[in-house]
Amino acid sequence: MKSFDIPQQFSSSFIDEINEIRNTNDRLKKDFSPSLLSFENADVLIARHFGFCYGVKNAVEIAFKVIADNPDKKIYLLSEIIHNPSVNESLLELGVQFIQDEKGNQIIEWSTINSEDIVITPAFGTTNEIQEILNSKEVNLKQYDTTCPFVEKVWKRGNELASNDATLIIHGKTTHEETRATFSQTSGKRIIVESIEEAKELATDIRREDFDDKWKDRVSDGFNFEADFDKIGVINQTTMLAEETHEIAELFKNLMIEIHSESQIQQHFVNTRDTLCYATNDNQSATKALAKEKLDLTLVIGGYNSSNTSHLLELFDEGSNIYFIKDEQDLISNKEINHFNLANKSIIGSSNYIPNKTKLRIGITAGASCPNSTIEEVIKKLLSFKNENVDIQSALSALKNRINGF
Numbered sequence: 491m492k493s494f495d496i497p498q499q500f501s502s503s504f505i506d507e508i509n510e511i512r513n514t515n516d517r518l519k520k521d522f523s524p525s526l527l528s529f530e531n532a533d534v535l536i537a538r539h540f541g542f543c544y545g546v547k548n549a550v551e552i553a554f555k556v557i558a559d560n561p562d563k564k565i566y567l568l569s570e571i572i573h574n575p576s577v578n579e580s581l582l583e584l585g586v587q588f589i590q591d592e593k594g595n596q597i598i599e600w601s602t603i604n605s606e607d608i609v610i611t612p613a614f615g616t617t618n619e620i621q622e623i624l625n626s627k628e629v630n631l632k633q634y635d636t637t638c639p640f641v642e643k644v645w646k647r648g649n650e651l652a653s654n655d656a657t658l659i660i661h662g663k664t665t666h667e668e669t670r671a672t673f674s675q676t677s678g679k680r681i682i683v684e685s686i687e688e689a690k691e692l693a694t695d696i697r698r699e700d701f702d703d704k705w706k707d708r709v710s711d712g713f714n715f716e717a718d719f720d721k722i723g724v725i726n727q728t729t730m731l732a733e734e735t736h737e738i739a740e741l742f743k744n745l746m747i748e749i750h751s752e753s754q755i756q757q758h759f760v761n762t763r764d765t766l767c768y769a770t771n772d773n774q775s776a777t778k779a780l781a782k783e784k785l786d787l788t789l790v791i792g793g794y795n796s797s798n799t800s801h802l803l804e805l806f807d808e809g810s811n812i813y814f815i816k817d818e819q820d821l822i823s824n825k826e827i828n829h830f831n832l833a834n835k836s837i838i839g840s841s842n843y844i845p846n847k848t849k850l851r852i853g854i855t856a857g858a859s860c861p862n863s864t865i866e867e868v869i870k871k872l873l874s875f876k877n878e879n880v881d882i883q884s885a886l887s888a889l890k891n892r893i894n895g896f
């Protein structure tokens with residue numbers, strides 16, 4: 491896979507070495523077991539796959555290169571480049587301005603942007619409407635477009651389905667940049683469902699041909715509820731829970747069989763498993779393998795607004811001692827931790843999060859937008875609370891020997 495030039499402040503030779511040790515012996519990435527780093531007072535199990543994916547590395551590399559190459563230009567990003575606070579803060583410090591927030595609310599008026607300015611499209615892509623506004627101002631969007639090729643692959647697949655007269659069911663968060671972009675960049679009949687629960691509600695509405703009002707805000711112009719569920723294909727926001735997308739696809743396939751019979755299914759349902767992103771799949775499979783381990787404490791690291799990070803938490807059993815943190819600053823002390831509560835979408839503080847054990851087993855994973863440097867800092871800070879003499883080189887050598895069967 492292509493290598494990227496990521497700014498030093500987001501890199502970590504410690505994390506790079508773990509990946510190199512694992513990749514040397516598992517080039518095809520079939521082994522999802524976590525990497526064990528053994529220290530005096532703690533075993534740290536790091537998910538086999540985590541952190542910056544292809545699309546994020548590409549976007550980060552381009553954004554920082556554009557800034558370095560254009561010191562005299564005004565540089566805008568359509569919205570956050572990725573959902574990670576440290577990366578976004580670094581860009582803001584370098585003078586970049588975000589035109590919209592993550593929900594699409596305007597921060598900078600379009601009228602202030604002109605053809606001399608640089609406008610970077612983030613990895614999520616953007617909508618046709620925004621492209622039209624900027625094209626009318628003759629802003630060179632193409633040159634600074636970091637839309638991930640795996641997102642574009644979903645758009646391409648969606649448009650193929652639409653040209654075969656299938657209605658697209660887009661599994662994604664209605665307000666998320668990528669789902670708004672996918673909805674806009676695909677043609678034909680489209681509807682967004684956010685979860686398996688919503689998919690079940692929609693299936694019920696289709697069966698009784700009576701549709702809840704909420705769907706009206708989730709469909710393409712001119713959508714005909716009575717006629718437009720005759721042929722269905724499911725595509726997804728690439729960072730959703732892969733299993734949930736499969737479940738939603740199965741639900742609608744079975745609904746089509748129920749309505750039209752098994753022998754007619756080819757005419758009424760199109761299988762689209764291939765729109766799932768490789769990184770989301772790998773990170774989720776690796777996190778599932780991590781979740782099977784006996785762990786005293788687990789930290790899932792990523793921006794609080796990161797969709798893919800939040801889905802990693804859903805892969806752990808309820809009641810696990812698990813915390814969603816953005817970086818090492820959330821580890822206030824060995825007693826206090828700040829973390830994001832997904833249920834009520836707020837940051838809360840908890841006490842006594844580190845179990846009182848002589849040797850802890852700690853699980854670590856991170857979302858696709860979390861820099862390696864953040865993961866390293868979290869591990870080091872946590873180990874320091876155990877008065878650990880953090881001998882990283884010995885832990886890495888032991889991992890290497892274990893992997894090589896010595």
Ligand code: SF4
Nearest residue numbers: 543545638640728767
């Ligand atoms: S999560 Fe997948 S689709 Fe999204 S930016 Fe990363 S590689 Fe691309």
